[in-house]
Amino acid sequence: xxxxxxxxxxxxxxTITEKTIFVISISGGKDSKATLIVSLxxxxxxxxxxxxxxxFCDTDWEKxxxxxxxxxxxxxxxxxxxxxxxxRNENYPNGMRDLIKHKKFxxxxxxxxxxxxxxxxxxxxxxxxxxxxxxDVITLVGKRRDxxxxxxxxxxxxxxxxxxxxxxxxxxxxxxxETDVYSFLDETWGIPLSYFExxxxxxxxECFQSDxxxxxxxxxxxxxxxxxxxxxxxxxYKDKEYTPTFFYKKNKTFSNGFAPIRxxxxxAKEKYNYNYFTFHxxxxxSLRDKLGQxxxxxxxxxxxxxxxKTNFSKYVNGLLPVPQKxxxxxxxxxxxxxxxxxxxxxxxxxKLEEIEKEDNPISCDCESYNLL
Numbered sequence: 001x002x003x004x005x006x007x008x009x010x011x012x013x014x015t016i017t018e019k020t021i022f023v024i025s026i027s028g029g030k031d032s033k034a035t036l037i038v039s040l041x042x043x044x045x046x047x048x049x050x051x052x053x054x055x056f057c058d059t060d061w062e063k064x065x066x067x068x069x070x071x072x073x074x075x076x077x078x079x080x081x082x083x084x085x086x087x088r089n090e091n092y093p094n095g096m097r098d099l100i101k102h103k104k105f106x107x108x109x110x111x112x113x114x115x116x117x118x119x120x121x122x123x124x125x126x127x128x129x130x131x132x133x134x135x136d137v138i139t140l141v142g143k144r145r146d147x148x149x150x151x152x153x154x155x156x157x158x159x160x161x162x163x164x165x166x167x168x169x170x171x172x173x174x175x176x177x178e179t180d181v182y183s184f185l186d187e188t189w190g191i192p193l194s195y196f197e198x199x200x201x202x203x204x205x206e207c208f209q210s211d212x213x214x215x216x217x218x219x220x221x222x223x224x225x226x227x228x229x230x231x232x233x234x235x236x237y238k239d240k241e242y243t244p245t246f247f248y249k250k251n252k253t254f255s256n257g258f259a260p261i262r263x264x265x266x267x268a269k270e271k272y273n274y275n276y277f278t279f280h281x282x283x284x285x286s287l288r289d290k291l292g293q294x295x296x297x298x299x300x301x302x303x304x305x306x307x308x309k310t311n312f313s314k315y316v317n318g319l320l321p322v323p324q325k326x327x328x329x330x331x332x333x334x335x336x337x338x339x340x341x342x343x344x345x346x347x348x349x350x351k352l353e354e355i356e357k358e359d360n361p362i363s364c365d366c367e368s369y370n371l372l
Contacts, residue, residue: 001184001187001188002038002176002180002183002184003038003042004038004039004042004172004173005175006156006157006170006171006172006173006174006175007038007039007042007140007170007172008042009156010156010157010170011042011043011045011046014138014168016046016047017136018047018048018051019134019135019136020047020051020135020136020138021051021052021053021130021135021136021137021138022039022043022047022051022052022053022138022139022140023053023054023055023126023127023130023137023138023139023140024036024039024052024053024054024055024139024140025055025056025057025123025139025140025141025142026054026055026056026070026073026084027056027057027066027202027203028056028062028063028065028066028067028069028070028073028192028194028202029066029142029192029194029202029203030181030182030185030191030192030195030202031142031143031144031147031173031181032141032142033069033073033142033185033189033192034142034173034176034181034184034185035140035141035142035172035173036054036073036140036142037184037185037188037189038172038173038184039140039172040052040080040082044080049080049081049082050081052080052082053082053085054073054077054082054083054084054085055084055085055086055087055123055126056070056084056085056086056087057087057088057118057119057122057123058086058087058088058095058118059095059096059114059118059119059204060088060094060095060096060097061095061096061097061118061204062203062204063194063202063204064219065192065193065194066192066194066202068193069192069193069194069202070084072189073189076189085126087122087123087125087126088118088122089117089118089121089122091117092117092118095118096114096118096204097225097229099113099114099117099118100229100233101229101232101233104233104236105233106208106229106233106245106246107208108208109208109209114204127139127165127167128162128164128165131164131165131166131167132164132165137165137166137167137168138167138168138169138170139167139168139169139170140169140170140171140172141169141170141171142171142172142173143171143173143174144171144173144174144175144176144177144178144181145174145175146176146177146178147178154171154174155171155174156170156171156174157169157170157171178341179339179340179341182339182340182341182344183339183340183341185340186340191340191344195344208246215264215265215268216265216268216269218265223261223262223265226246226261227260227261227262230245230246230260230261245259245260245261246261246264279346280321280322280326280327280330280331281315281316281321281322282346283330283331283333283334283346284296284315284316284322284330285316286334286338286342286345286346287299287330287333287334287337287338288316290337290338290342291337293312293313293316296333297312299333300326300329303329334346
């Protein structure tokens with residue numbers, strides 16, 4: 001099982017005392033979960049359980065599956081006699097909703113005040129409070145270098161110094177790949193369920209940085225909340241051209257930049273939920289790409305069913321549905337030849353296929369919005 005070389009090395013070279021507190025930040029996503037799991041056994045070789053704090057910054061705007069994941073982690077931590085600490089910004093008791101109402105507009109890619117106010121400030125206040133009470137704070141964060149161009153230079157560790165306190169941050173899985181993470185979770189506590197629902201990332205429900213696939217999965221409850229916010233905030237702009245919305249950008253359809261959230265969601269559902277091949281077709285395609293079509297076809301010999309070359313080609317290319325007598329064998333071969341990340345990608349599509357299409361979807365010109 002994969003371990004953290006970075007954390008091992010730093011623990012051996014860092015001064016650790018009974019006043020040292022390790023803070024592991026979790027989001028409910030795959031990277032922070034992997035960081036938590038790989039770090040706990042190592043940390044417990046150096047400190048007592050009460051010196052390990054696992055924290056979750058709650059925006060009150062997370063996906064239901066994220067909250068379920070946090071509950072799961074909370075129960076797992078009890079095995080280590082460690083409690084989960086929930087952090088919130090006390091200025092905004094209802095999280096994102098209160099923050100948007102206070103700002104009178106929605107966060108955007110240019111003004112990401114939500115991350116600052118609901119994640120960073122509560123976390124920094126927590127570190128500061130520990131430091132001012134005489135503790136040496138070391139935080140563990142699940143950043144990886146292969147996540148994006150911006151994170152390519154993520155260091156193994158970094159010291160943050162402020163006027164009256166400081167803390168060291170370690171990135172235990174900075175050198176891991178995405179496949180490393182999925183495989184590790186598959187072998188340990190499991191992959192967070194949110195990824196099986198079709199989400200590429202785990203974060204607020206819904207985030208202005210989401211793609212249309214994630215938006216298509218937005219719950220009716222969240223849509224209603226966002227519509228209420230749109231209506232409430234619009235009052236402050238009734239005499240102005242600007243109309244606040246979660247996704248704001250002027251285009252030929254929305255000359256004032258206002259794209260109501262329900263129209264965006266319906267467009268996303270229409271575009272992404274109903275244009276996929278079946279799960280088994282996609283599984284065959286993944287297996288073909290990995291093994292080659294000829295080798296894959298001969299894999300079916302052991303099951304006593306070998307489709308002729310013409311039909312098999314049609315199954316793989318989605319021209320014919322995969323016969324029921326092949327489906328179980330396809331599922332078996334995915335478990336045999338595909339890794340955890342590849343299987344997860346297939347399950348995302350399977351989940352999307354189960355969503356029912358609405359009778360009267362509202363279409364809109366959303367291609368020019370920065371949602372793809």
